[in-house]
Amino acid sequence: MRRFVVLLPIALLTASCNPDSEVTGSTNKCATSxxxxxxxxxxxxxxxxxxxxxxxxxxxxxTSCFLKGAH
Incomplete structure (x- = not known):
């Protein structure tokens, strides 16, 4: 159980460090419309x-836009 308590925050921090992709594909078409x-x-x-x-x-x-740097 202690191992889980230690590994969960490490896993969440690691997952949050991956950069989000920019607007592409169908989202880009929707955005430009x-x-x-x-x-x-x-x-x-x-x-x-x-x-x-x-x-x-x-x-x-x-929240997502703020984290991506929108002001």
Whole structure:
């Protein structure tokens, strides 16, 4: 049990260090249909595209965009 308690945080930290891929494929088409000049660094655009194209909600999309550097 102690091993699990130690390994779980290490596994979560390792998984969180992997970079997310940028907008590609069908998400890119969806994003450009919403914003012809889509800029993922603009918070409003990033959140709107996340909600519409990735089927997220406001909280998760806002957090995701913040972590990706949108302001």
């Amino acid at each position: 919403l914003y012809p000049s889509y800029d993922p660094k603009l918070r409003d655009q990033c959140v709107a595209v996340c909600i519409k194209c990735d089927h997220g909600n406001t909280v998760t999309c806002s």
